[in-house]
Amino acid sequence: MSEMLRYDPEDPRWTAYLLGELEAEERTRCEALLERDAAARAEIEALRETLESVQRELRTELAEAPRLDRAPLVAALKPTAPRSGRLFFYLLAAAALVLAAGSILWDQSQSRDLAPAHEALVRREALVPAEVPMRSPAPVLAESSLAAKASASAPAPGAVGSYRVRAVAQEPDALRALGYVSQDADGILLQESAGTETYAGLPENPFVDVARERLSTFSIDVDTASYTNVRRYLEMGQDPPRDAVRLEELVNYFEYDDPAPRGDVPFHVALEMARCPWKSGHHLVRIGLQGRVIPRDQRPASNLVFLIDVSGSMQNPNKLPIVQRSLALLVEELDARDRVAIVTYAGSTGLVLPSTSCGERRAIFEAIERLGAGGSTNGAAGIQLAYETAREHWIAGGSNRVILCTDGDFNVGITDPNALVELVRTKAAGGIFLTALGFGMGNLKDATLEKLADQGNGFYGYVDDMREARKLFVNELTGTLVAIAKDVKIQVDFAPEQVRSFRLLGYENRALAHKDFADDTKDAGEIGAGHDVTALYEVELKAPAFLGVGPEALRVRLRWKEPTGDASRLIEQSLLVSDTKFSAASENLRFGASVALFGMLLRGSAHAGGGTYATVQELASDAIGTDAHGERRAFLELLKRKLR
Amino acid sequence: MTRPRPSEPELRVCLERHERALLLHARSILGDAERARDVVQETMLQWLRGGPSESDPGCAAWLFRVCRNAALDVLRKERRMSSLDDLALAERAATEPPPEAALDHAERRRMLKELLALLSEKQREALRLKFQAELSYREIAEVMGVTVNHVGVLLHEALRKLRDCTSARAAKELLS
Structure with missing residues (x-):
């Protein structure tokens, strides 16, 4: 102016x-x-x-303007959340079956005939409830009837490379229908309650007096769901429910730097003892299993495009959240040569994640996390977008595939079913296969999905719970994910002369009866290629070691089977008493201990001694190591929420 | 790193602050309350999935921009079938039934609508973004995809036109 x-x-x-x-x-x-x-x-x-x-x-x-209905928005706040005991049940139950899928895959690589693999799975599932004493008369279907049902419902394979999987769920349906009670893989009852999350009661392991009980027996657990769940709570500014915190899953979420196995044992066992940082006079024992890494060059690279239905009906806890979990699980198994892209449709259509190398997991996880159901807008050409994305990132000699995840909404951009089938057929001829995965019940357009998968040279999976999701995603989609050992059991034998008492940190729902250790019919966890598994004990020694090292404190026995084997093998390793200062312990022990303490504090454990979140920070920040995927640093970030 | 998913309190604060203005904004573009609600619902879902934090100064502009684009998308799809121009839109907005409120309310509302109908679509939009969304010139420019200067022109001309009309009306009333 x-x-x-x-x-x-x-x-x-x-x-x-x-x-x-x-x-x-x-x-x-x-x-x-x-x-x-x-x-x-x-x-x-x-x-x-x-x-x-x-x-x-x-x-x-x-x-005077109107307002929005709050409910759908509030519901959308937690699309990845386990919303009920039911979903949590799926997550728990999944652990025992993650690698069952791997073994099925192995079977498949031997033969395209699906029947033996199917029976293997059924047998495994039938055995699960026997692992831990039952607290309820849950119906357990006879093995034979299950197998019969499964084979009856799995149609004969069609064209080469095209078959359908339809496994039978063996959940106690009647029980659930009557009393809203479901059961997790270990037979622990879960009470469902409307709108709130319910977790299986998980009393923490006590200190065990070695004079009365010198053995500790448990199945390994490679699941990490608890950490993700805990993180979700903390990021929402809330403390997780105590029973949602499972120490072993927190500790095993992270990668450790143990030596690779040599010889014909598929995993390396590392044993170590050092002073306990939160309880003076106590010591920590670390058992670290490092699974053999299958050379990456033996596996074809994958170029996967997920075409995910995010319509309102997918909001159901056993639909989209399971898709998300499964995707995350899969990405965890892929590496930098593999690519994943995500296209959504029927809610908001678009390339939610451009084809991204699985070396950039963080970006992929964030995109998965962001997937939310909602809206009802008709999507644009979602399926073309998916195929275009797959074509653009074509991997010669690799697995190029579009994976449709839906509960039956086919607003993929082409409304004429014949045109849709024709498109899928053409693309399959061009080398991009379609896998169709149906989620949830009720709305599922069974015949259409089946037809699409047939024409797309893919397979059709029907996923009604997390176990199925894991089986199908890990099995077919990782292509070459191989279990290197199955039914892995650990038994620790403490020397009463040296150890007064011990406490296993976590693995509460993985406990096995001592007699089941050598019983090869008793199922346990699997180790996948490259997996590492950590178990920590807090022990009270009778006398401090003279000059730092003393006599044998404990003996670790490990039983496992080859992925297709029936007979277990045994190895044994012993650990001497050692009064190593905590600060002189390995990074593996120090970081693992910090995460365990974190979990104990979140659980309000009676055994956290003088440990605080500040202690966790101090211990963890000293043990970051190489941290190739930034997970330990992210842990420190997460921890800040508890330090404010 | 994206920010963590909003907490429920944050969602409620965000709704409290913006939902009504968003609904009115969407309604003024679309002409009906039902589709406006769908569009705003979708906007909020997008915000939950990855919008700026509620405390972020850019949050309001982000919400209105997303809402506007979603509403225009809906319109564009319709236009393929029945071509709608600004005039038709203005008519739709003007013929929208008054809310069920007290009579004098309804009367005043009718007058407001009549007056707003005299303006161009863009002028109306800028007015709403100014007085209902309480955005700054810069934010309005961002939402509407125009320059800050143009926002100034839109608002100034809108107010001048309204003033001329109201004084003409007042004069008429005086004379009658």
């Missing part, structure tokens, strides 16, 4: 002046002009009156 010598009613700055949008200098000029120009003053007053009445009217309208 440097040239504002006289009033110009068309100058938009007058309105800006009235709305307080002018910088101080210009405002002063305006005021100066109004001061000396009465006509301008009158005009601006009239303008102000208009402005104020419009403002008043618009604000009244605003005050």
